[in-house]
Amino acid sequence: MENLGIDPKLMLAQIVNFVLFFIIVKKFIAKPFIQFIANEKKKEKDKERILEEVKKSEEECLAKEQELKLRTKKVMTDALDEAKKETTTFKSEMMRQAEKEVSEMKVRAQKQLTDEREELHTQMKDQTLNLSVSIVTEALKESLDEESKRKVTKHILSNMPSQIAVKN
Amino acid sequence: MKIHGYIKENLKKRLIEDLEKEKGKIVVFSALSLSDEEKELLYAKIPRLKGAYIEFITDRNLIAGVIIKIGSKVIDLSLKGQLNNLAQLAYETNR
Numbered sequence A: 001m002e003n004l005g006i007d008p009k010l011m012l013a014q015i016v017n018f019v020l021f022f023i024i025v026k027k028f029i030a031k032p033f034i035q036f037i038a039n040e041k042k043k044e045k046d047k048e049r050i051l052e053e054v055k056k057s058e059e060e061c062l063a064k065e066q067e068l069k070l071r072t073k074k075v076m077t078d079a080l081d082e083a084k085k086e087t088t089t090f091k092s093e094m095m096r097q098a099e100k101e102v103s104e105m106k107v108r109a110q111k112q113l114t115d116e117r118e119e120l121h122t123q124m125k126d127q128t129l130n131l132s133v134s135i136v137t138e139a140l141k142e143s144l145d146e147e148s149k150r151k152v153t154k155h156i157l158s159n160m161p162s163q164i165a166v167k168n
Numbered sequence B: 001m002k003i004h005g006y007i008k009e010n011l012k013k014r015l016i017e018d019l020e021k022e023k024g025k026i027v028v029f030s031a032l033s034l035s036d037e038e039k040e041l042l043y044a045k046i047p048r049l050k051g052a053y054i055e056f057i058t059d060r061n062l063i064a065g066v067i068i069k070i071g072s073k074v075i076d077l078s079l080k081g082q083l084n085n086l087a088q089l090a091y092e093t094n095r
Helices: A008-143 A146-158 B005-024 B036-045 B079-094
Strands: B026-030 B054-058 B065-070 B073-078
Touching: A008 B079, A146 B036, A146 B065, B065 B079, B073 B079
Parallel strands: B026 B054
Antiparallel strands: B026 B065, B065 B073
């Protein structure tokens, strides 16, 4: 071996060195590294699982959102229909109320008009009467001379009832 | 305002005296002064007037006829009164 240039002592030392190196590497480097790799793999798996769950959840959310949208749309449609219905009813009610009020106002106005016309008519009659009495009074004052007045007085006194009513 | 008792009593006395005076007072209003014939006609219709003290007053606004006032009572026989009665009747008919 010496002829081949191999030193058995050195070789043994190198073998021992290699074994020691192997043991040390295996014990202090390889094992934590493998553990780290395993942990990383596990983490990766967890990540994938979480991603799956998230995707699933997202899909559920989308489905729920869709359902909610549909429900909201339905509720909105119902509410709109209800509002339309209520508006129509309210409008009809308002129209009926307005018609009733207009009718009442019309009746009141007609009554007021009739009353005012009657009042005016009465006033006109009163004024005509006053004027007529004034005209007759003035005409009698102007037209009756002393003799006529005496005749009228005599006529009144002659035709006066014996038991005349005495007023306060 | 409070009126003194003495003044109040005097006022009351005066009022009663005035009322007593007015009670028996007879006033005849006519458009023209009444002739004896007209006065006789009046006495014939209201005998109470004969012999009583009567105050005769002329009021041209009556046009014709007479108004006899005995105390607080009034007998309106004037043409003006008749016209007023007619107007009153027409007013009442209007209502």
